[in-house]
Amino acid sequence: MALSFQSIMNFIIWNSRGALKPYFQGHIHNLVQEHNPAILVVMETKLGGDRAKAITDRLPLDGAIHTDTIGYSSGLWLLWNSNFVEVVLLAKTEQEIHVEVKVRASRLSWLFSAIYASPRSEERSILWENLTKVAELHKLPWVMAGDFNEPLIDEDKFGGRGVNINRSLAFKDCLDRCSMVDMGFSGPRYTWTNKREFSNLILERIDRFFMNPDWCVIYPNARVTHLPRCHSDHCPVLMEALPVNSVKLTRPFRFQEFWLSDISFPTIVSKAWNGNRDLAESIDCFSKDATAWNRNHFGNIHQKKKENSG
Structure with missing residues (x-):
């Protein structure tokens, strides 16, 4: 919505x-x-x-x-x-x-x-x-x-x-x-x-x-x-x-603390905050990249847990 x-x-x-x-x-x-x-x-x-x-x-x-x-x-x-x-x-x-x-x-x-x-x-x-x-x-x-x-x-x-x-x-x-x-x-x-x-x-x-x-x-x-x-x-x-x-409002961006323990996460941060973007653009870039990275990197964890427990 x-x-x-x-x-x-x-x-x-x-x-x-x-x-x-x-x-x-x-x-x-x-x-x-x-x-x-x-x-x-x-x-x-x-x-x-x-x-x-x-x-x-x-x-x-x-x-x-x-x-x-x-x-x-x-x-x-x-x-x-x-x-x-x-x-x-x-x-x-x-x-x-x-x-x-x-x-x-x-x-x-x-x-x-x-x-x-x-x-x-x-x-x-x-x-x-x-x-x-x-x-x-x-x-x-x-x-x-x-x-x-x-x-x-x-x-x-x-x-x-x-x-x-x-x-x-x-x-x-x-x-x-x-x-x-x-x-x-x-x-x-x-x-x-x-x-x-x-x-x-x-x-x-x-x-x-x-x-x-x-x-x-x-x-x-x-x-x-x-x-x-x-x-x-x-x-x-x-x-x-x-x-x-x-x-x-249905799926707001949420920073996940466990991201910090992954060695590839700093690359996502650096990519968003480097360059000539202003603050709003950097935040938008980070939220989009982090969401996509999370989906690709961790997205199937819950499904795998269900499959393993099934």
Whole structure:
């Protein structure tokens, strides 16, 4: 069965540096008016509980989930427009909110994880472990998005001390174990600034969207844009899930872990990701080649088992 999509779905993440600041509600209204997001994640709100609810009740999105704050720091909100999506809470901590998103215009559902990683590395380590546990518990298309408070590579940081190798490797290991892909971006490279003069200026790309291959197959033309920075030292980040002509729901692509143990599998990966293809084309090439390779290489295993047991 093929499913047609009629419009773009937008998703925004923004580290606000405090929901009580005078600009906060006005800027949220502006973001919603301009981009009409299905989901908006707000980090470092510094508010939770009833005080958070009192503010989100006045915002132009009718669904809200809040995390508890740690003293007067942290605070993570996931807001949504129920005309676009149904959201079901699965789990949350101070650093993460995991929900199942059901798209009203289709039968598609997938996992969305809103992230505000602690500035403290030992607490981020707990988050990385939690995310890998989530990866072990589900096989859904998956997006994780938010402020990860950790540059991933040297190019993600300008000024100050270099990227901490051990911490960035721990972050990368988490992403690898969750099968996450960075979709790239347009706009300024860095999403955070310390707002200092040039001699002491530090810039980092730490606010990001990551997707697993199953989600990329559903939305192969998704794109990420770093929006202009306003009222905060972090810029909002927009992801647009662009419409596609059709999505085959009967037999979605699934990455099989046992492929990794086969010596011929790296050739399939290299073939798809080499060359001048863009990300969407590479994903499409990989999914097609891997599906054909799996069918030819392993396709008769179940039939052979039936014959041997018969």
